[in-house]
Amino acid sequence: MISPDLLLELTVKSTAIWSAAWIVARLLRRSSAAVRHLIWVSATIGVLVLPCIVLFGPDWNIARVPAQWVRSEIPRPDALLPEVPASIPIPQIEFVESPFRNISSSLTLIDTSLLIELWAIGVVLFMLRLVIGHIRAARITQQATALSRSDWPAIVADASCTLQLKPVVPVLKSHRASVAAACGILRPRVLVPTEAEGWTVQRVRVVLLHELAHIKRRDCLLQTLNRLAVALCWFNPLAHIAASRMSSEQEHASDDLVISSGTSAAHYARELLEMARQFRPGALPEGATLAMARPSQFGERLGSILKEGQKRHSVRHAHYVVATMVLGVCLSAIGSIRLVAGSPEPEVLPTEVQLTSSEQTIQARAPSTPSSSIQTETNLVLVNATPTEQSGRFVSGLSKEDFQVWEDKEGQNIESFSGAAPLSLGLVTSTLSDEVVNELAIILRGRTPEDEYFLAQITTPFSAQLLENFNSDPSRLQKHITKTPGPPRAPVLDTVYLGIEHLGRAAHSRKALLLITDGENNSRYLTNDVRTLAGRRDVQLYVIGIGLSAAARKTMEDLVADNRGTAFFTDSLSGLPDISQKIAGLLEAQYVLGYRPTNQTKDGRWRKVAVKVNPPSTTGPVIVRAKTGYFAPLYKK
Numbered sequence: 001m002i003s004p005d006l007l008l009e010l011t012v013k014s015t016a017i018w019s020a021a022w023i024v025a026r027l028l029r030r031s032s033a034a035v036r037h038l039i040w041v042s043a044t045i046g047v048l049v050l051p052c053i054v055l056f057g058p059d060w061n062i063a064r065v066p067a068q069w070v071r072s073e074i075p076r077p078d079a080l081l082p083e084v085p086a087s088i089p090i091p092q093i094e095f096v097e098s099p100f101r102n103i104s105s106s107l108t109l110i111d112t113s114l115l116i117e118l119w120a121i122g123v124v125l126f127m128l129r130l131v132i133g134h135i136r137a138a139r140i141t142q143q144a145t146a147l148s149r150s151d152w153p154a155i156v157a158d159a160s161c162t163l164q165l166k167p168v169v170p171v172l173k174s175h176r177a178s179v180a181a182a183c184g185i186l187r188p189r190v191l192v193p194t195e196a197e198g199w200t201v202q203r204v205r206v207v208l209l210h211e212l213a214h215i216k217r218r219d220c221l222l223q224t225l226n227r228l229a230v231a232l233c234w235f236n237p238l239a240h241i242a243a244s245r246m247s248s249e250q251e252h253a254s255d256d257l258v259i260s261s262g263t264s265a266a267h268y269a270r271e272l273l274e275m276a277r278q279f280r281p282g283a284l285p286e287g288a289t290l291a292m293a294r295p296s297q298f299g300e301r302l303g304s305i306l307k308e309g310q311k312r313h314s315v316r317h318a319h320y321v322v323a324t325m326v327l328g329v330c331l332s333a334i335g336s337i338r339l340v341a342g343s344p345e346p347e348v349l350p351t352e353v354q355l356t357s358s359e360q361t362i363q364a365r366a367p368s369t370p371s372s373s374i375q376t377e378t379n380l381v382l383v384n385a386t387p388t389e390q391s392g393r394f395v396s397g398l399s400k401e402d403f404q405v406w407e408d409k410e411g412q413n414i415e416s417f418s419g420a421a422p423l424s425l426g427l428v429t430s431t432l433s434d435e436v437v438n439e440l441a442i443i444l445r446g447r448t449p450e451d452e453y454f455l456a457q458i459t460t461p462f463s464a465q466l467l468e469n470f471n472s473d474p475s476r477l478q479k480h481i482t483k484t485p486g487p488p489r490a491p492v493l494d495t496v497y498l499g500i501e502h503l504g505r506a507a508h509s510r511k512a513l514l515l516i517t518d519g520e521n522n523s524r525y526l527t528n529d530v531r532t533l534a535g536r537r538d539v540q541l542y543v544i545g546i547g548l549s550a551a552a553r554k555t556m557e558d559l560v561a562d563n564r565g566t567a568f569f570t571d572s573l574s575g576l577p578d579i580s581q582k583i584a585g586l587l588e589a590q591y592v593l594g595y596r597p598t599n600q601t602k603d604g605r606w607r608k609v610a611v612k613v614n615p616p617s618t619t620g621p622v623i624v625r626a627k628t629g630y631f632a633p634l635y636k637k
Contacts, residue, residue: 015238020330033249035319037252179291181211381609387615430492439579442581458487501533535606542565
């Protein structure tokens, strides 16, 4: 199913494709209509294949969020919150019943699920209109009859020979047709009104040349593809503008074929004017048939027909080759670009902020270590690695010499090694039932006294609360048990984003966040935003999904994909104990590797990291779970 991320990418990239097509068509306005029509056809095909490229193509990440941070000049409770880019209005966790602070904030969210539903309804309506149009055209064709006039077959054969069209296309008459029209994708037909029996030979030949030109150019198929692109992006005004321009250019191209075949432009214009007078709106389905003369297009077509020196050549093989190559390059570039959050500048946080109110004094501590794995003073990169056998059992007893680390395919020297580093764990959940609290207690029970955790709950579709700030006492979870289920649509990604930011105040450099959700995501932040921030803050993500839909599961899987985290899913609460044991094992069984990268350039770019284990001979193949990379620090001159 489509996600808000995908819909946004399709909107931006389809707009880019159609804008480029419009610019190129304008630049080629002195060329033939067939060439301009080819430009619009290429753009239409590009928009239709764009979803596949976005979903399955490679990623080229570019920044879409400015790397600027906002700092309050006057201290206030909000200043204690993690700082975020100014260009994005961000929901804030509401801190209540906490020894850390007691701050309330409001949150206004755009219901992205509703937008997706509206988009889907529009697509269905446009598709139904297209399908119904083709069904109507098929019925009209089935009810049409052959012409009784004896000279029609010879005229049809002569027109087909002039256009080098094989085989001969059947021509049928129907009382529902007011003007001649071409229809049919696999089995093309030409429909003419019953009055065509009394047409002159000259008019018959002109009409047939025009409609057979449409069939030769496969305009019926191209018109259907055009309507499919409009249905996919019906909310985009450029989609309708592109459809109108493509329809206009295909009529101009067919007119050019008629005139190029030897027909007088003045005579053709008179016949076209007569056809326009006979046109009845609604007589034939517009999307499934190509009527010869529509009054809405007549003025522009007449000027093009009578214009002297107008280029009227058809599309050559070289044009198709160039269009295919340009389309392939553009789709590879546009389709592979991903919009991600920008690179924040490193900033020194205050060691202590103290606010005095009439009720209490609130203090905030600064982290004892930097908020990401890259310590700007020492450039030490920390990598959490979990080696397991194929059966899933943790491989213990390894030493520093058993590990190898590469950064951008260049070997690195491991300087620090630890088998049991303290952990700062963020717990974010949309429900706090007995079962969920018990499983959280199981996960925390095996932690060491040096470990710490905080607990945040999504309470409404518009807000979340920090129930417990960093502490090491799992028994404090019990007081937060509630029977209230989580909201069906929750700001899941927004809360995870702020949870990752909150881990920037953690006491330990090893950080993880566990999300337990039983609702659909309804957030302003995109999946790429959260994944990028988790990579920058070196936070490992784990997800437990309870009764999620297929679309929600896909969102959670995408969330942990680049983080080497894990997403577990269960249809009911009965599956929680087994999942909790697995997550507790993953949190417990980790090695922490530290190295100073050989590449000291502080350019803010993504550095790929690979970890390999040389296991003892007594151990079989080992699978290493570790982060795939990090963003280098960025310093601006």
